Amino acid sequence: xxxxxxxxxxxxxxxxxxxxxxxxxxxxxxxxxxxxxxxxxxxxxxxxxxxxxxxxxxxxxxxxxxxxxxxxxxxxxxxxxxxxxxxxxxxxxxxxxxxxxxxxxxxxxxxxxxxxxxxxxxxxx
Numbered sequence: 001x002x003x004x005x006x007x008x009x010x011x012x013x014x015x016x017x018x019x020x021x022x023x024x025x026x027x028x029x030x031x032x033x034x035x036x037x038x039x040x041x042x043x044x045x046x047x048x049x050x051x052x053x054x055x056x057x058x059x060x061x062x063x064x065x066x067x068x069x070x071x072x073x074x075x076x077x078x079x080x081x082x083x084x085x086x087x088x089x090x091x092x093x094x095x096x097x098x099x100x101x102x103x104x105x106x107x108x109x110x111x112x113x114x115x116x117x118x119x120x121x122x123x124x125x
Contacts, residue, residue, distance in 0.1 A: 001075045001077075001122045002075060003075060003076055003077040004074065004075065004076075005074070005075050006072055006073065006074060006075070007073050007074065007075035007120045007122065008055070008056065008072070008073040008118075008120055009054075009055045009056075009070055009071070009072050009073070010055065010056045010057070010058060010070070010071045010072075010073070011055065011056070011057045011058070011069075011070050011071075012058055012060035012066050012067055012068070012069060012070075012071060013057060013058070013059065013060060013067070013068055014059070014060060014061060014062035014067050014068055016040075016041075016043065016057060016058075016059050019057055020043065020057065023045060023057075027045075027047070028047060028048055029045040029046060029047065029054070029055075030045075030046050030047075030048055031043050031044065031045055031046070031057075032044045032046070032053075036058075039058070039059070040058075040059040041059075042056060042057075042058050043056065043057040043058070044056055045057060066116075071116070071118060072117060072118065073106065073117070073118035073119065073120040074117060074118070074119055074120065075120055075121075075122060076119045076120065076121050077121065078121065079097050079105040079106075079107055079119055079120075079121040080097070082107070082119045082121075083097065083107055083109065083119065086109045086111070086119075087109075089111075089112060090111075090112030091109050091110055091111045091112055092109065092110045093107065093108075093109055094108045094109060094110050094116065095107060095108035097119075101123075102123065103120070103122070103123060104120055104121050104122040104123035105119075105120070105121040105123075106118055106119065106120055106121075107119045
């Protein structure tokens with residue numbers, strides 16, 4: 001993990017099956033669905049022959065902000081320091097940091113230009 005690089009991309013889509021079919025054809029992706037309870041399945045996308053996922057897809061209501069958009073996460077070495085730097089630079093913390101098992105710490109912020117971005121402090125391997 002390199003601090004400041006993009007670490008994860010996630011598609012929030014109102015039509016998972018159409019999105020999966022599109023990216024399978026365009027990018028050659030294969031998929032693994034992971035049950036997430038009430039949220040439905042979270043889908044990991046893979047490039048054939050590579051065991052490391054390249055993106056995630058998740059169901060998102062079309063009526064909700066962010067629907068049918070890609071969302072990116074920036075790798076950070078220290079999520080608390082990244083949140084502090086973000087707010088000090090005029091950003092807004094939209095979602096407090098939270099832990100995702102087998103992933104790491106995540107926080108969602110809005111930069112000073114009102115663009116949303118995620119911070120990801122990956123879980124040590």
